[in-house]
Amino acid sequence: MKYVNKLALAALIGSSAALASGTAMALDGATLYKTKTCIACHGAEAKAPVLPSYPKLAGQNAAYALQQMKDIKSGARSNGQTAAMKPVMHLVTDDEMAAIADWLSTLK
């Protein structure tokens, strides 16, 4: 009986781990950075922007990066070069922006 319980527990843990990793995979910042076209302008590993005047994002503070993304998406920030970025911001949700911001902050 104990054995069965353990098995059940293991299965439960296993499935919730799979679920958690499934969620993590769906919101993988590195993947989103590519599929949501961030990479086109900000460059591979967020270090080599397409124009020298575009920001390098690697290592940026996550809260700051997220706020800029949200503000550019909403139009609250519309200065500088935001005209280039605004037209693609409908491609990302708040959760996706947060995942991208977290990933950016881990880059050296």
Add this chain to the structure above:
Amino acid sequence: MKVVLKSALVVAMALSVGGVALAADKKPAMPAWKMQGDELEIAMSLKGDAKEGRDIYEVCAACHLPEGWGLSDGTFPQLAGQHHNVLVKQLADIRAQNRDNPTMYPFALPSQIGGPQAVADVVEYIATLPMTPENGVGPGTDLALGEQLYKDNCVRCHGANGEGNNEKYFPRIHGQHFEYIKRQFREIRDGKRRNANPDMVKQVKGFSDRDLEAVSDYTSRIKPPADRLGPPGWQNPDFQ
């Protein structure tokens, strides 16, 4: 003597560099619909190399996708199937800032794409791509109006089937994503797309928002010839 020659050379080089910078500063205002200078004419006349073009296309693929199909929500247009002359002209116009597109602008620069030969090459590569069989379409609620408007206003240039005309720089519009067609149409009607053909601006001046939506929807539903379409879900093997 050698030293003198060398410094003369340096001065000459500096002068020529200055000359180039000056010429760039004094770039004359380009007429909106006309071709954008020598570079474009050269690109038009060059024979493209699709194999070279594949490597150049990698830059484009980040947004227009490896298949050249763009996004069905219209964020990025489908490039596959588009006429050679249309692609060269639009690329050159964005590069010359004769068509405002801040998102794409950096990718049209020589530093990203290259000179006229590279433009010819990348366009040659795009010509190898089949079109999407599943482009984005509109709500489908006003198609009778859209069809009538299309017949009365669009056929003369874009053709009965939306096929456009390479020689005249009229784009292929069938199979394009609805939201993209609508956005461009609106910008052309409202005078915001500076490289628009003035004949079209005049033609659609009286279009209401409903007209614009209806005709864009109808156009997005015209099927390109079957031999131009790729299979659903096709992935470009060149980028696998």
